[in-house]
Amino acid sequence: MTDPANTLVREDRVHTSLYTDPALFDAEMDRIFKNSWVWVAHASELPGPNTFKTAHVGLEPVIVTRDKAGEVHVLLNRCRHRAASVCEKKKGKASVFVCPYHGWSYAPDGALRMVPHAKGYPADFDKDEFPLLSLRTESYNGMIYATFRDDIMPLEEWLGPARKWIDLFMKQGAGFGVKALGEHKFRFPGNWKIQLENTTDAYHFPIVHKTFLDSLDEETEDVFDVLGQGGWVEDLGNGHSVMVMIPDLIDLEDNLDAPIPERFAALADELRAEGHDEALVRKVVRAVGGTGFNLNMFPNIACSMAFFRVLRPVKVDETEIQHIAIGMDGGPAPANRMRLRLHEHFQGPMGFGTPDDAEGWERVQRGAQAGQDVWIMVNRGVAAPDGVAEPGHNAGDVSSETGMRAAYRMWKRMMEA
Template identity: 55%
Template sequence: MSINDLDIEITADNVHDLAPADLVQSDRVAGRVYTDPEIFELEMKNIFEKTWIWVAHESELPKPGSFKSTYVGRNPVIVTRDRRGEFRTLVNRCRHRGASVCEQPSGQANGFTCPYHAWSYGLDGKLRGIPYPDGYEGVMDKKDMGLKTLRTESYRGIIFATFNEDAEPLEEFLGDVKLWADRFLKQGGGYPIKVIGTHRFKFKGNWKIQLENTTDGYHFPIVHRSWMASVDAETADMLSFMTDPASTCHDLGNGHSVMHMVPEHIDLDDDDGSEPLQPRFDDLVAELKSAGVDDEQIRKLVRSMHGTGSNLNLFPNVGLSSAFFRVLRPISVDETVIEHVALGPDAPAEIAGPVIRERLRIHENFQGPFGFGTPDDAEGWERVQRGAQTSPEMPIMVNRGLNRETLAPEGWPTSHSTDESGMRAAYQMWKKMMSDD
């Protein structure tokens, strides 16, 4: 019996009666998964409140008292570095009447005080003070009324949180992702990476449409033709992966996947010195040389300028995409916020200054709000959403490369970078988490 024999035929007559998990099949997905508000509510409960969700990079919380406001699913949270230097994730709702205790996107604080009745909390979430406490004598114990705290764990500075106290340890959830995350983190050119800027935008579409995109090599030279025409020949040639058999996509388990666009840059430490540096960076090379940076270090920094040669998709909400983090946040069944987080080396000023300046220009040219990539992607995502709304039974096909998928020596289901192995991986994890059992 093949996996296709287990699929249920989806029609206009039965599409609204099927359980959510039955809408995901071996080679296709019913459009209802993009459009049904009840399915969206289940996703928030079964996925975004049950598994590990990316919340921050440690460079955004550089010292005790640093904080960042963000979300886990639709729940507002504050990520802090407490006085002992530990990372914590606190639900941003006062335990008294539910008001938010922090409205700043980031900053430095000794704690958080609710503006409604002035209940105050420490960086660890503990309730520190209540005005006029005599009314609570014999009614409430302060130690039981701290801000709700989520399990928080990090892997090499990448911080995740979950509402699920029984979730597997983060490193087990990441599994084989760790190898690729380690490679992604090498783009600092010998230095740690740090966040150097973030911009946000919304698109009118379901969050899973963007989840599919990070390891979708098939769309790249079609949707991003204008960007390809805007860059130098060396950059365009570097991304000519459509017919390169070495350009592959791996299913890494737990819904995660990785796609190689520039195979020779998968591991930036693998450098035999034969690859010429792109002429577009001649001015940067000259500037670094004048600052006394040696040739070997300059080569590492310049080869890292476009990030790594792979897009790594972590189910359900973050991509470690070449040179940046792409974070998705569901708002509703047909609205999603995307954050593009630019990265650069945490290096001495004479190195960080010129390198970060150049990396920001590269980021702006593609990912920025006036760049060539983001508007084109968002247009495609919104068109998919509009199409799905009209025919919820119509299949969304994820079968490209199914007939040429093989197992890599590591055991990863693998096909070409233009195939849809990454999407199938994500949807099988979605199916598992959305199943009744």
């Protein structure tokens, strides 16, 4: 490929082939997904020794394991003998992974333990040469990432200023810690970057999600007036950005004395009736609806208001999305129930929001078949309100396309490298 980045990505626009060219997709999987930190799990999805979940790093299936000692490993899900996948479960407990084909068995750290009928191999056969291949793995505040590269910067440096927003996001654990409660999973026939853009797109919200807004009570509808509250989008470097839609809900440990919103009044009463003190009731109620921002992290994970959005490129025109619901780990049952109902209300294949998003993204992919030489415009935005963004950070108003430009700048950097 001859320098695709320079010719296809400009500061205010990107070329349509970024959505449609299969060769470009292959190059992205190689240059971006094999060279960056890719999110694979939240720590709560591995709730104890010998637990696991399956995931992908780019196109490659992996098993994320926690071993007996509590250490997390990310292993390619491929037997070292003749390639069969060694695990086809979504999650569970296992102290050993046995290949179903010839019975090679592996420990949760990837070590090859047993080879059936071993005397059929020469005497110098060394099991140490054939562990499940292990990726470099690091985590930050419960967010577990893996990379194929041993020589890229540490995860914390990769995240940079995004770490502050991860810390703020995790406050919705209300002191209990954040726990994954389940997930919605769906695909749409469109390119992965269409979804990456959407998480930092407040502009579409009142239009695409009118029917969601219409289903809310008046007070809550005002909370979701995302364009009207002085929010902003801030470039956090390395392709990451944050879009603040509801500034009042940035720090969930602030304003604990504010009046309890009408929609949470019944929950507050239920918590009081369970005997929780007023301080805890207020902390839980303040956290139960999630934060007021989307933290979009390049290339595959977002902390989106009250859930994790995970994207997985499948083909140039096919993308899988997970919306992982989160709650308070060991928190009051009524609060976690409310979080589940709030998540179901907007998210998932039949939520009041997601199907319209998915339809919109499909329409982008369909429209992009026309005018192969026309550009996708990401030039929207005026200045952010004074004093909101970190000094020195590039920022725009809440409906600006600043976050998309940040992601495409990173795309260009990685595709040129």
